Amino acid sequence: MVAAAAGVVVGAVGTLSGCDKKPEKTRIAMVVKNLGNGFFDAAHAGADEAAKQLGNVEVIYTGPTTPSAEGQIEIINSLISQKVDAIVISANDPNALVPIAKKAMQRGIKVISFDSGLAPEGRQMQLNPSNAELIGEKQIQMAASSMGSGGGEVAILSASAQATNQNIWIGVMKQVLQKPEYAKVKLVATVYGDDQSDKSYREAIGLLRSHPNLKAIIAPTTVGIVAASKAVVDEHLVGKVYVTGLGLPSEMAGHVKSGAVKEFAIWNPIDLGYAATFAADQFVTGKAAAKAGTPVSVGRLGQVTLDDKGEAALGPPFTYNAENVEKFAKMF
Numbered sequence: 001m002v003a004a005a006a007g008v009v010v011g012a013v014g015t016l017s018g019c020d021k022k023p024e025k026t027r028i029a030m031v032v033k034n035l036g037n038g039f040f041d042a043a044h045a046g047a048d049e050a051a052k053q054l055g056n057v058e059v060i061y062t063g064p065t066t067p068s069a070e071g072q073i074e075i076i077n078s079l080i081s082q083k084v085d086a087i088v089i090s091a092n093d094p095n096a097l098v099p100i101a102k103k104a105m106q107r108g109i110k111v112i113s114f115d116s117g118l119a120p121e122g123r124q125m126q127l128n129p130s131n132a133e134l135i136g137e138k139q140i141q142m143a144a145s146s147m148g149s150g151g152g153e154v155a156i157l158s159a160s161a162q163a164t165n166q167n168i169w170i171g172v173m174k175q176v177l178q179k180p181e182y183a184k185v186k187l188v189a190t191v192y193g194d195d196q197s198d199k200s201y202r203e204a205i206g207l208l209r210s211h212p213n214l215k216a217i218i219a220p221t222t223v224g225i226v227a228a229s230k231a232v233v234d235e236h237l238v239g240k241v242y243v244t245g246l247g248l249p250s251e252m253a254g255h256v257k258s259g260a261v262k263e264f265a266i267w268n269p270i271d272l273g274y275a276a277t278f279a280a281d282q283f284v285t286g287k288a289a290a291k292a293g294t295p296v297s298v299g300r301l302g303q304v305t306l307d308d309k310g311e312a313a314l315g316p317p318f319t320y321n322a323e324n325v326e327k328f329a330k331m332f
């Protein structure tokens, strides 16, 4: 890896060396929200697995240091001049990246968004980890069952304010809270930790101090859920405030043990990175097309079908608790 511009790191592999000859390998760039996030490290491992299986694919793993659309725009510009074959991106903003993504597509680069999507006009396909309704509802269910039958105040600690995926899930959560069975669950605040550990921790402490009756924090981000759990432990609120949301078993096992978390959920991030990379190669080789109803192969995971918005989804999220978290902590 080399620093290509202030605050932006671009993988150095696969640059054209002095001549205009196109490299024989298919180069797929995975652009993540930001580097240093264990969730995306796992997705990267999945991308490498797909590349190995496909044989002729090289993965360029890259992303800004902090999750911003500006950082990703700069990176995509550089990938366009490197003439990569495909960009697989988890977008920091659904709309701000559309013009640069369009430019990439005009130059023949296939653009697939995964995890956090781009608006339809900015990509050939969006691969969701799971169905958004399921993900949103699951988190409300977990918070309600952690709080018990009396319900109480709940707050959301999200990633960055423009993140496509978190904003969709928060929208679903707000709708689910209208259901009569959640009448006693009251959402009192939504704050943003920008998928940065320190900011997420500060926001969590802020929630705990400004809402003394808070009974649960839902963090629909693997970075936020760790920070919120630590804040609950540090404020001596274990047993009074429960944290739940989306986390990596490897990062959460200790917090299930501490009692800050009873249960949390996630899908397999290795599979998600694998499937997105495999699908990108299908577009590069002309085996897949951006058309509703079209099946796209995702290798060992079978195939997905594009809906009328060009989206497809993998399986349902899985729930982790004291009984199974250690086992999965070894995987991701």
Ligand code: RAM
Pocket: 033, 037, 039, 040, 090, 115, 116, 159, 165, 195, 220, 221, 222, 223, 246, 247
């Ligand atoms: C963080 C990122 C990612 C999200 C997971 C659950 O790692 O925000 O986009 O899918 O959490």
